[in-house]
Amino acid sequence: MKILSIVSTFPPFVYGGGEVSALSLTRWLAAKGHRMGVLTAAEDGQSELNGEVIDGLEVWRLRYRRQYTYSTHMKAPKWQKPLWYLQDHLDPDNRRKMSRVLDEFRPNCVMVHVIAGLGYNSLYEIGRRDIPTVYFMHDLNLVCAKGAFFSNGKECVGRCLACVAIGKLRFSAVSSIARLALCSPSKANLDAAAEYIPVKKFLNAVLLNANEYPEPTVIHSSSTKIRFLYVGRLHAAKGVHILLSALDSLAKSFEFSVNVVGSGPEEQVLRERFGDRGWCHFHGHLTEQQVSDFMEQSDVLCIPSVWQENSPGVVIHALSQGLPVIGSDKGGIPELVSNNRNGLLVPAGDTAAWRNALEAVLREPKTLEDWRANLAQETELFDQDQLGQKLLHFIVETAEMQAGNAIRKAYAR
Structure with missing residues (x-):
């Protein structure tokens, strides 16, 4: 044709x-x-x-x-x-x-x-x-x-x-x-x-979009503390402030880290508010190859969007790479994330609900291993x-x- x-x-x-x-x-x-x-x-x-x-x-x-x-x-x-x-x-x-x-x-x-x-x-x-x-x-x-x-x-x-x-x-x-x-x-x-x-x-x-993502150049390794990851634009619609606020309230009780990958109009405000936290690391915009490598060295991707997401490519990227996802129960995210199978769905815009969801994972980190094992059986779902x-x-x-x-x-x- x-x-x-x-x-x-x-x-x-x-x-x-x-x-x-x-x-x-x-x-x-x-x-x-x-x-x-x-x-x-x-x-x-x-x-x-x-x-x-x-x-x-x-x-x-x-x-x-x-x-x-x-x-x-x-x-x-x-x-x-x-x-x-x-x-x-x-x-x-x-x-x-x-x-x-x-x-x-x-x-x-x-x-x-x-x-x-x-x-x-x-x-x-x-x-x-x-x-x-x-x-x-x-x-x-x-x-x-x-x-x-x-x-x-x-x-x-x-x-x-x-x-x-x-x-x-x-x-x-x-x-x-x-x-x-x-x-x-x-x-x-x-x-x-x-x-x-x-x-x-x-x-x-x-x-679904027939996307192809770069193979990671690093090998997944375990960590003594949970490594959260956010990838996307730093915009009010993406709800990054909700994720970081929820994690901030848990920082005194748990050890963890979060890597924030992306840039946008909310970047300066978020850096000023959370940039001095030892658990929070901002990386700006990265290539897809770098994102693949970050995913391989993370334990769960978080997508706290408060708007009608369509079919976020970053979610598909993560799931295809075996990385579980905690996402908002809004738009097309629930069509990709199966609650308690390959991740978790959380009420959009609800900081308290996000805090509870993140705390549950921090208290039972084995849950992430179960989700990752389930994803290992479903990689063909996202084959280009x-x-x-x-x-x-x-x-x-x-x-x-x-x-x-x-x-x-x-x-x-």
Whole structure:
């Protein structure tokens, strides 16, 4: 097959989990013999590419009329954002660029992973050519401007007027594609979107991302004290302050350590509050290889998110490596973490509940050994080839969908 993968950022500028998953699947498909094209945005200082081959992928890296690129949007001043959003939804140049790439590459199927920064209105060009398309729902961007239902330090209880308006523009563009399929890595994410848009009207699937993670370069060894690990952005939505507050209240009674891997807007505040604790160590952003090595030298990963996580790649990374997970009972996390089998689920945002859960593990560390033993029997659940084959089957079915076909089926993982 000839497949065009659309993703806002491309190495070495990979912003988040959606981009990582897009690149993993694109490379996996190329390794299986499919001809893969990539449409992405040029970052500041990068030259444009027009179909040049990079690592077996034909890459169109184009420059868009924006004050900043998608990979730097978190650092952009607020006054620039309204114009950026207007350009991302209405600028006709978005459509011209998409039109040129589609006509030059002529794909059998399109995979839309992250379209922000490339122009949602450019999707009309895919629809105009009636190209079968799989839209990967890495977040809730079809119903929320930020894709997270989290604003001003708290989870949104509904949609604001801005999200309603932007969501309408986005879904109008996406649904202009007659042969459209929606793929989400978690049922929770699909169901959350279905509250606002007719997801079930389209061919849809719940399938895990076919990610591949680096093998650790160190060997797991036991420790006399439990080694907790957090990996992710340091943002209010991630609930890191809840985890560290819970551990802080246990520090006088137990010996343990926690390694915090990641950076973000909350980093300075967290360092100022907990940086002087002997048990707490901040490491900033690390490579995936370094994360694999940290996981191998840890006893349990903690994911205390207070927002609707989709299917956190770091959880899959940990479980595939045999590392148990203690996570919030929110979003797609419960679809990955089986309570008291490969980890523990804790009420999201409840510091007391997190304290109790962590204390239980500290009092009975053998629990972690049991969870690790269970995970040793389930490594095939996250095998990239198995997950990739499921996604490929869905992509092929989408590509074979007849024009005007009204049949819509739902898939389960």
